[in-house]
Amino acid sequence: MDWQAEITSAQARVAPHIRRTPVATVHAFGLPYKVELKLEHLQHTGSFKARGAFNTLLSQKVPQAGLVAASGGNHGAAVAYAGSQLGHKARIYVPEMAGPAKISLIEGLSADLQVVKGAYANALNAAKAYEVETGAMQIHAYDAPGTVAGQGTCMAEWETQGLEADTVLIAVGGGGLIAGAMAWLGGRRKVVAVEPETCNALHAARIAGKPLDVDVSGVAANALGARRIGDICFDIAKQQNIETVLVSDKAISRAQHALWKEMRQLVEPAGAAALAALISSSYQPAENERVAVLICGGNIAPDPFQA
Incomplete structure (x- = not known):
């Protein structure tokens, strides 16, 4: 697959529907060097x-039965947001x-929300059954x-904003975000995969030489808790022989606190995981070596402003 062409097309497709998120270069977090942040x-x-959701919906015909995820x-x-914006039930x-x-x-x-007992794999099985049924x-x-x-548009966008780093650290769950970044960069910059010690599907797969199921737990499990890395990732x-590193829950929490204390940015554990690799x-x-960190998620729990 010509990933560069696919991501370039995705950029044009999703641009009217997503935010061009800011970047910052900071000397902070007790580190003796500057870090670029997205x-x-x-x-x-x-x-x-939202990038991947919009790209999928805008590049395919959506059936009358709507969406499931x-x-x-x-x-x-x-998916719920993209569906509502484009007029599809989900x-x-x-x-x-x-x-x-x-x-x-x-x-x-x-959206029509269904909460399933157990982990992500159980939700995926239920979604697949609904897909077959409807x-x-x-x-x-x-x-x-x-x-x-769609996720690759994040890295493509970052480069247009003047990314200077030699190395980009990205948190990994199932691997969509880092796969898009690797696909876009094609080895032009070093990409480092960061995973929690307690849910590390890519690290385990790299050791085993193939994707396999892993146990999932820890503070970032609700975002990075894929039991098996995606085949694409x-x-x-x-192919690119990327480096994987693991971080503890304690290090992730420290990074969360540092982002709030020094930048007033509230992020969820997954969003702080890549920074945790530097802080720890x-x-x-x-x-x-010039380094950059992708801050990927901000849905902190509990929501500090929820009534």
Whole structure:
């Protein structure tokens, strides 16, 4: 697949519907070097997911049965939002572990929300059954070309905003965001995958040489808790031989607090995971290596302003 062409087309397609999120270069967080940040948690519905949702809906014919998606929360909110903006009904399945803040967000977007017991895999199975039963369009959270191309617009946009970094750190769940970034960059910059110690589907797959199921838990599990890395992400990561690093829940929480204390940015654990790799020294840049971090999600729980 010509990913560069796909992502370029996706950029033109989604531009009228998404926010061009800001970037910042800061000397902060106790680090002895500057860090470039992409504040993608300021995207519609609080995460990068709107990019993939809009790209999928705008590049395919939506059936009368509407849309269906399974999600840990952020993807479901994005599909619900994109569907409402484009006039399509949507049924969203989320696991209980999505938490009240993300469940409330989806409810507020007029979607048909179904909360499923267990983890994300259970929600995905329910969504697949609904797809078969009704003919609704399934929008996969991370392992579909339209989703990956849409997420790739984030990195393409960042480069137009003057990204200077040699290395970009990106948090990984199922792999849609980092797959899009790798696909766009094609090895022109180093990409580092950051995962929690307690849910690390890409790291485990790289060790095993193939995607496999992993256990999922921890503070970022409702966003990064995919049990198995997407095939698209795994294949690109293998081709580019990208580095994976793991971070603890404690380090993620420290990064969350640092983003609030020093930049007044409220982000969810997943959104702070990539920064946690720098703050905890899980990833240590070489001398003069310029680094950047993608802040990917802001749907913090509990919502501090929810009545």
